[in-house]
Amino acid sequence: MYLITTYISKLISRISKIINKGAGYTYPGYIALKIYPKIVKKICCMLPSKLILVTGTNGKTTTTKIISHILQNNNYRVISNKSGANLLNGIISSLLLGTNILGRLNRDVAVLEVDELFFPYFLDLLGKHRTSSLDVTALLMNVSRDQLDRYFEPDIVLNKWKAGLKKFSFPTKIVLDKSQEYFKPFFVDDTLDTYGFDSSYTALDKTSLSGEFNAKNLNAALIAVELMGISEEVSISALSDFKLAYGRGEEINYAQNIYKIYLAKNPASFNNNLKMFMSQKIHIDSLLFILNDNIPDGKDVSWIYDIDPVLLKKVCHSKDIYVSGTRYLEMALRLDYAGVTLGKDNINRSIKESLKKINKCMKDKTIVCYPNYSSMLELRKLLVGRSIL
Amino acid sequence: MTTKLTIGYFYKDQLNLYGDNGNVEILTMRALRRNIYVDIVHIDTDLKINSKAMSALDIVFMGGGPDSGQKEVYKDLLKNKGDYLNEYIQKGGVGLFICGAYQLLGHYYKADDGTFIEGLGIYDMYTQHFGGRKARCVGNVVARLNSDFLSDPVFSEVNFLGGKIVGFCNHGGRSYLADDMAPLAYVERGYGNNGEDDTEGILFKNTLGTYFHGPLLSRNAHIADYLISKSLGMDSLPSIDNSLVIPAYTASFKYK
CATH class of the missing domain: 3.90.190.20 (Mur ligase, C-terminal domain)
Structure with a gap:
């Protein structure tokens, strides 16, 4: 059933591209969930053992793209969710579309941007379904007011993140903005393994990127790849041909x-x-x-x-x-x-x-x-x- | 002689969750366009106030905040400023209080876990959060203004839009007015104070409390003009260009 689901997903994606209904990054996952609900467990288990998650109000797509770019240029086989499809549907779509004809993913690392409200639920799902080992780096970019009718108040989001991370069973390195007062409770909590990034322009000035927010996106990404052993120098040179995401x-x-x-x-x-x-x-x-x-x-x-x-x-x-x-x-x-x-x-x-x-x-x-x-x-x-x- | 409008802006930095500062910006622009000079007095936690300072204000404004912001100002409001604010309002001072600020001026806020937050008790209203038992009140609202408000000659004079207000609310706590308290408006569509009794906000002397958060005055410029006119005791206001305001108000009735 799983293999059939991967074929159907690929077919749906192909059709939506042909009929010009978009690049098909969310609908395949939606259908996959409908016809084969166990796909959630399957997805959690098929992820490579190295997982990088990027969440926050702003900067998710750009940071995810920077990390993927650096890793790919360093010969890692990377799976990522493109075009900011960062809810369960989008993540399932991206993973299924990345499988080969035998339904295998065959990647070294997954770099996923995750919607800020979905993030704690995603951790829950991984904790519940993942059977083999998992090494996680979670980038918490920032929290600010965004779509308040959906996300409610920033405090609520922060509390959910912290609670989700604290009960998460897999080893997790947490990368966050050290200049933000609201992240302080994460840094002072001894049970959390935290790494801080700042808005220094040192690295940014060596790339084609600009602006304070991109300085933060870049610095966060550099820490994430450095934790995998890739030096800043190597990362910067990998970014020489980097292009920003849509929009x-x-x-x-x-x-x-x-x-x-x-x-x-x-x-x-x-x-x-x-x-x-x-x-x-x-x-x-x-x-x-x-x-x-x-x-x-x-x-x-x-x-x-x-x-x-x-x-x-x-x-x-x-x-x-x-x-x-x-x-x-x-x-x-x-x-x-x-x-x-x-x-x-x-x-x-x-x-x-x-x-x-x-x-x-x-x-x-x-x-x-x-x-x-x-x-x-x-x-x-x-x-x-x-x-x- | 130039006319001056002095706005007392409470806790700007802590209480500004949904673009609430837009209200002060809009009051300012609508006054300036009529050659009314505007002075904004920022009333923050470190500013001491007294009766005299309060009586120099023409309008008092306080917005809603995130829980953390409200906790910060709560102590200061209760301990250092509550009495003066009460005196200002009881004497007929003009005020606009939104969301969390509107709640704080009532008797209390009771959280679902039993936590009890005492309010200033300026008007007879209380707020209760029912946790998961009752839905959060979120969405666009259309409400018909209270007939007392509509018949205020100051409002009739400046009202160029109509007898309704439109806005967006997003609150967990539900507020209940005592029987002898007048709501600002009656809900026609969406949630108001509690989603149960059709009331929205409060009209207490010359003070308005409402759950229509954020830039309430952007879509309800007739309320902005009322606040300016009422607070300055002007018989009428010079007309200004409202060619964007009117279609924005009209379009609001259709938002789902």
Whole structure:
């Protein structure tokens, strides 16, 4: 039954790619769970004995990608969950799609990004089902307010992580941000094996990455691979050809304009992006803000008022501003209250119409886009003609 | 002579869970656009206050916070500031209290494990958390304003939106008003104080308490204008551009 499940998963993934419904990284896992619920146990047992888990509000996808890249360049066979599919469905999909014709995974290490609320449950599942040894490194990147209607308060998330890690039976090295006061209880707990990272730019400056949050992502990743014996020097040289993940500073040429996409899905990621933009003096002509309230984004968009209004006004100064998405009116109003000047014709619920308008008004210009999660997927689909999830 | 609006902003750093600071930003912008000068007084744990300092304020604002933030301010509020805040409110001072702050002004908050947190008891209301026995109140809400509020001439004068408020609530504790207390509004869709008796928030003298968290005033600019007008004792407010506010308010009724 297991082998049939792997074939069905691969078939579903292939079909969803062909019919352009996304790259098929979540649906195969969903179907696998439906037709063969024991797949959960199977997954826990088939993971290689070295497991790196990355969780937190921001930086999961980038950090996971950095670690995988370094390990692959050092001849490790790596399995990872692509495109940020970080719930059970996505993890099952990625693992099943990585199996060979005999249903074997044959990898040395798994690097998985895990949704912050799902993380303690995933530890539970591993503790319950895994029969052979397992060596875990868990990276807890940060906790900040994100989708409060789903995640509730940061304190609750932190408590769940700590409780989950404390009762987890496999040896676990925990890598966390030592500058965060809220991680202190982890560091002072003698039963936890902790390693701290900081926001030093020493390593960052030797790569193509930029910004304080990427300094943290990189430093956390470097510790994770160093714990496997790979020196910083080796890691840095492995990153010479590293490219950021979808929507993390990605550049797309479309209709004679350059679109730069920066995922801005919560106050921390939004303010980080704005700060990076101010410090780097990237030339841009226009900004496109897109705010959706679909399920993956959270129904509550209150957080847009935690975007620093002073930064917002500075970044938008003398640029053409466009606003789109299902909650475009509230995003427009938020910009207005921050003192940003908006043209009535530049706000439109439809992302497609907004792009049309931009391309009609501009040629050979650079447009920086700040979408939240589902609007990032939608925007990318419009710009490259295919979706990623 | 220029008019000045002084906003007393309680515990900005600790109590700002859902973009609550947006309310102060919106009050400020809507006042400035009418050439009303705005002064924000940050009332933090290390600031001492007294009756005189409180009477210099036109509006008092306090937001909701995470549990850790609320614990930090709780002691300071009860010990050092409660009496002055009570006096300010009883004398008819204008205030807006959101979520956790709204709860703290009632008699008590009783957690599911029996933990009892004494409130300031300014109005006759209590809050209880039922743990897993009752669902958390999360979601978009539409509510009809209390008729007393609607008939306040100050509100009638500035109301350019309508008789309803729209917002988002997310709270575990459920609040219950005593029979002689007036809710701010009656829920038409979604949760309010408790998801049981259709009440939402409280209207106590000139103070408003509500579970509509975060930037309540972004979607309910008529409430923002009421607070400004009421606190400054103005008969009317100069009109400003509301061309984004009106469609944002209207669209809110459809959010699921």
